[in-house]
Structure formats: structure tokens, C-alpha cells
Amino acid sequence: MRLPNGTGPIGSKPGIPGPRSVLGWKMNMLRFFRSPFAYQRLLYDTYGNLVALNQGDKPSVVFAFGPEHNQQIVTNPDFFEISSELVKVPKETVLGQLFYHNLPLMSGEKHKQHRRLMLPAFHHERVMRYGAEMVRLTERLTDEWQGRAEIELNQEMKKLTQRIALKTLFGVANEEELDEMGTLITQMTKSILWVTLAPVNLPYSPYRRALRVAERLNVHIRSMIERKRSEPDAADVLASLVHAHDEDGARLTDEELVGHTFTLFVAGHETTANALTWTIFLLSQHPDVMSDLLEELHGAVGEGEPALEKLNSLPLLEGVVKESLRLMPPAQIGARVTTASCELGGVTIPPNTNVYFSQFITHRLPELYEEPNRFEPGRWSTMRRTPYEYLPFSAGPHMCIGWGFAMQEMKVVLSILLRRFRFSVVPRAVISPNLVMRPVNGMPMRIVPQDGKFGREPVRGTIRQLVDW
Ligand code: HEM
Structure with missing residues (x-):
């Protein structure tokens, strides 16, 4: 059986490139959780648009970057399912009623x-x-x-x-x-x-x-x-x-x-x-x-x-x-788990593999967005993108x-x-987003009644690697 959009059964070329850590794939996941943006960037720049964190020969986690992979993953929910692993509360309890x-x-x-x-x-x-x-x-x-x-x-x-x-x-x-x-x-x-x-x-x-x-x-x-x-x-x-x-x-x-x-x-x-x-x-x-x-x-x-x-x-x-x-x-990465062996980008992915697709990387591909790290709202006056090239709310x-x-x-x-109000960041504040795009140290802002006297304040933190200005 072959799935739409190029996903299909086993039998394609094996092996997905990716970092191999002697301490195992969990060590690499730790690096991802610690610096989600820099780590995704590193994976993409080093290994390309399909990257595996392996356990032995088997991929435990696959990062699939770019619009084509986004489409394959989000439009095939029978093969790429949202994992319920995280919610382990017993169904019959009052908690189960909230979470199930x-x-x-x-x-x-x-x-x-x-x-x-x-x-x-x-x-x-x-x-x-x-x-x-x-x-x-x-x-x-x-x-x-x-x-x-x-x-x-x-x-x-x-x-x-x-x-x-x-x-x-x-x-x-x-x-x-x-x-x-x-x-x-x-x-x-x-x-x-x-x-x-x-x-x-x-x-x-x-x-x-x-x-x-x-x-x-x-x-x-x-x-x-x-x-x-x-x-x-x-x-x-x-x-x-x-x-x-x-x-x-x-x-x-x-x-x-x-x-x-x-x-x-x-x-x-x-x-x-x-x-x-x-x-x-x-x-x-x-x-x-x-x-x-x-x-x-x-x-x-x-x-x-x-x-x-x-x-x-x-x-x-x-x-x-x-x-x-x-x-x-705010949802800068999406997660799925494979329900059966299937093919992604010409490579076989075994069942029970965690597959991540990345809004963060997709939204900063230079072939889709000129000067991708710049805040240029004017670009949207003429630009149209497909649901898999621009997906802050996901797709499918x-x-x-x-x-x-x-x-x-x-x-x-x-x-x-x-x-x-006129908002200005407290000068030299440390502004760094975490995995779920929350500013980890908050966002301290000075406010005054709106007077139109706009100016930029210097800031520190990882935001400086994420936005060019
Ligand atoms: C800027 C604000 C928001 C963003 C960026 C956002 C983003 C997302 C994304 C990316 C997904 C799909 C996740 C996936 O494919 O794995 C999703 C699903 C969902 N969102 Fe939002 N969301 C936002 C606001 C809201 C609001 C205001 C509501 C409700 C009042 C809402 C309710 C839901 C629900 C119920 C789902 C699950 C849909 C389904 O599985 O069929 N979200 N959201």
C-alpha cells in the first residue's frame, strides 16, 4: 500500500543521518530541550531535512523538516498519530474526565x-x-x-x-x-x-x-x-x-x-x-x-x-x-508517533517512532522567506504561502x-x-524563549500613555540569535 503524498510502505532506502551520541539518543534530546532553536538549526544545517536520533540501529526520534514532510505528516493521521503517551492519568478517575x-x-x-x-x-x-x-x-x-x-x-x-x-x-x-x-x-x-x-x-x-x-x-x-x-x-x-x-x-x-x-x-x-x-x-x-x-x-x-x-x-x-x-x-514544533511502518521522504520509519515537524525551521527557510530572521510585516501584502509552508496553527x-x-x-x-500605551522593553533585559515560546525570564516592559515617541532598547538573551534588526 502507498500513502498519498509520497508516504508508503517499507522497502525504501534505509538509514537516516543524525548525531550519534555514546550516551544514547536521550542525551541529544536533552540538548534539544535545553536549546530547542539552536539545536534544531544545528540538526538541519548539519544533516539536512530528515534527521534521526537513533537507539542502536533504530530511530527513536526523527526530525522531519520542510513543507513536503509537514504535508506528509499532518495529512496522514492514520500513520502519524498524536501521541497520548504524555497523558497517563487513569481514565476512570475524575482527572481522566478532564484529560481524555x-x-x-x-x-x-x-x-x-x-x-x-x-x-x-x-x-x-x-x-x-x-x-x-x-x-x-x-x-x-x-x-x-x-x-x-x-x-x-x-x-x-x-x-x-x-x-x-x-x-x-x-x-x-x-x-x-x-x-x-x-x-x-x-x-x-x-x-x-x-x-x-x-x-x-x-x-x-x-x-x-x-x-x-x-x-x-x-x-x-x-x-x-x-x-x-x-x-x-x-x-x-x-x-x-x-x-x-x-x-x-x-x-x-x-x-x-x-x-x-x-x-x-x-x-x-x-x-x-x-x-x-x-x-x-x-x-x-x-x-x-x-x-x-x-x-x-x-x-x-x-x-x-x-x-x-x-x-x-x-x-x-x-x-x-x-x-x-x-x-x-507559539507551537514551534509538532509531534506525532508512527502507528505502523511507513515511508517519509523515501526512508522507512518503523512503528512507534516519534516524529517531529518544525514550524520554527519551516518559517525560516530562506527559499520561502527572504531574509527570514527579519521582522517584515509588509512582506504579507503580496506574499501567499501554502498551508505547509506557513503553519502556525498546523494543518490537516x-x-x-x-x-x-x-x-x-x-x-x-x-x-x-x-x-x-507605548511599550518599551526594560533596557538590557534578558529575553529568551523556551520550548513552548514562553519568555523564560518574563517580558519586563515600561509603559507610558501613548505619545508616539518610539525607540529601540538594547536587550540580551537568545532572542538576539533569533531576530535580526
Ligand atoms: C495564537 C494562538 C494559537 C496557536 C498558535 C495555536 C496552535 C495550534 C496548533 C499548532 C494546533 C495543532 C497541533 C498539532 O497539529 O499537533 C492546535 C490545535 C488545537 N487548538 Fe490551537 N492555537 C492557538 C489558539 C487556540 C485557541 C484560542 C483555541 C480555542 C479557543 C485553540 C484550540 C485548539 C484545539 C481544540 C486544538 C486541537 C484540534 C484537533 O485536534 O482537532 N487553539 N492549535
Whole structure:
């Protein structure tokens, strides 16, 4: 059997180049986790677009770089599956209810059916309806910033995207409930690592604590589900999921609703917070672009509330967001595991091999992007790229369901914050992104009321190897 797009069965040329460490492939993975960007660059520059970290003769991990490999991997989910290895919580526990029912871990018909049921909540008109809350909550944040001279931007963006997610996903009724849910979900996401590494239910263990938080979260989400049943017109995502049904009447069960909403929250808020953080950082380091963008925003929006339709027709705002997601994609690498022997780029990959595809490397290929390390939003005014050449939201059946939501959220937030404040990085701050594109030391920013006096501050950190200016 031969798969589409050139993937096929065993029988092709064996052997994939790659570094061989006497201490084994795990040593090389450690190097990857420690310096994800420099290490990917080194692998690509040294070994080419298919690189293996071997255990004996067998590849344990394969890095597959470039648009063709991206396409083969993301469009063939039967052979390249999203691994469930990381989520090792027992299914029958209350934790299992939060972690098992989610789109990334589903496949085949079940994935298609659930995605179909969820899609209406992310249609353009629905996302436009969430816009009013995005505006209100961003303005609430700017009120909280009054009188402050310095902020940690990444933390503030996380606070904001969390509030937006809670309001638009669950329709949380009041600010107190909003913050309480936020705290519970933050505690839960912080425990994920412990839950996975040491699922031991002993008194005072992190796992026991996680179980308690999961119980409270479950109770909260289930009571919201009940509330939505009696509110057919509610405009939030959960309400849409509660009322969604197939032509043959199939609906999501309560357990599935809990899992999906929890996943939407986790998948949606930190990625968007990191994307906003890097966009504001890049703008603060590119005074000319910032000045042009402010002019575009003032021309279109003036002083008042941004009209959502208008924001979608601003070419520079669109270019700024796209260019930021190109250079600093919050999901900078994607992971799959092979379900059977298959062929990738003419080479046989055995079953159970971890295969990584890289948005980071693809987005910086000089044959696709001239001067790839430069922040040039203007390039998007004429440039078109295929879904495998530009894929901040991935592509194929598991492509981000919330991409339109995220794009609108970023445009709304930027249009408000940039007109109110001028941001400048604290001089000589150390700015370094980690594996999931979070600035490891935060993003310390000085803010003053917007006065148009833009200038670039010197910074240190690994960002200096990632962006040319
Ligand atoms: C800038 C912000 C965001 C980025 C960069 C991003 C990126 C991604 C990527 C790369 C994937 C696919 C992963 C893969 O192929 O392995 C994905 C999937 C997903 N994202 Fe997002 N995302 C963002 C915002 C959101 C938001 C706001 C939501 C929901 C409100 C969301 C919900 C999801 C869900 C549910 C999936 C799984 C889809 C499936 O498996 O069918 N994301 N996202």
C-alpha cells in the first residue's frame, strides 16, 4: 500500500543521518530541550531535512523538516498519530474526565464527528459575537494598568487571555466566578507534569492535590453545563456545544463536554498570551513598523472602541500578526508517533517512532522567506504561502480549531493596548524563549500613555540569535 503524498510502505532506502551520541539518543534530546532553536538549526544545517536520533540501529526520534514532510505528516493521521503517551492519568478517575475527551487525542471517525459538533462554536459570526467581551476585558486590564510604570507583559497577557477564554468559553457570569475558575484551572495546568510523572495517590502528594482540584473543577463545569441547558440563546462556546447535535441526533455526553471545554481552555489561552507578548515585543523593537501601525489604527478606529469588521480589513495589522506568528510561533514544533511502518521522504520509519515537524525551521527557510530572521510585516501584502509552508496553527485534520478566534483576539487586544500605551522593553533585559515560546525570564516592559515617541532598547538573551534588526 502507498500513502498519498509520497508516504508508503517499507522497502525504501534505509538509514537516516543524525548525531550519534555514546550516551544514547536521550542525551541529544536533552540538548534539544535545553536549546530547542539552536539545536534544531544545528540538526538541519548539519544533516539536512530528515534527521534521526537513533537507539542502536533504530530511530527513536526523527526530525522531519520542510513543507513536503509537514504535508506528509499532518495529512496522514492514520500513520502519524498524536501521541497520548504524555497523558497517563487513569481514565476512570475524575482527572481522566478532564484529560481524555479532547480533539488532539481522538482519531478517525470519532475525531471527525466531535470536530463537526464543535465547529459551529468557532464559525466567523460566532467569533464576532465573542468580540464584545474581548474588547470589554481588554479595557478592564488597561484600567488596572493606570498609574503603573512597569509590567511583566507575559503575565499580564496570560491574565487577559485567561479571562477572555473563561468568559467566551464558559460564559462565566461574574468577575468573582471568573477569577475563581481561573485560579482552579491554573492550579490544574500547573499539576499536569506531576500528574503525568508520578500518578501516585498518597496523602499530601501533588497527585492527591491535583485530584482535589479536578473534583472542584468538574463540579463547576458540570453546574455550568446544567445552566446552559436552560439557556438556549447563550452566546458562549459551552452553550453551543451543549446544544450541538448531528443530523441523526447524536450529542456530546457530559463527560465529553467537560473534557472538551477544559482542553479548549488549556489549548487556547497560553498560546495566545505568548503570541501577544512576542508581537508587542517585536513592535517595541521596530519603531518604524510601530509608528505605521499606530497610524493605520488611528485612521481606522480613531479613539473609540474598535469595530470588529474594520479590524479585519487592516493590512498592516494582519501582516504584523502573521509575521509575529511566523518568527515566534507559539507551537514551534509538532509531534506525532508512527502507528505502523511507513515511508517519509523515501526512508522507512518503523512503528512507534516519534516524529517531529518544525514550524520554527519551516518559517525560516530562506527559499520561502527572504531574509527570514527579519521582522517584515509588509512582506504579507503580496506574499501567499501554502498551508505547509506557513503553519502556525498546523494543518490537516488536527489544525487548530480556534485559529479564527485567536486571530480576532490578537487584533482586538493589540488595537486597544497599542493606542493606549507605548511599550518599551526594560533596557538590557534578558529575553529568551523556551520550548513552548514562553519568555523564560518574563517580558519586563515600561509603559507610558501613548505619545508616539518610539525607540529601540538594547536587550540580551537568545532572542538576539533569533531576530535580526
Ligand atoms: C495564537 C494562538 C494559537 C496557536 C498558535 C495555536 C496552535 C495550534 C496548533 C499548532 C494546533 C495543532 C497541533 C498539532 O497539529 O499537533 C492546535 C490545535 C488545537 N487548538 Fe490551537 N492555537 C492557538 C489558539 C487556540 C485557541 C484560542 C483555541 C480555542 C479557543 C485553540 C484550540 C485548539 C484545539 C481544540 C486544538 C486541537 C484540534 C484537533 O485536534 O482537532 N487553539 N492549535
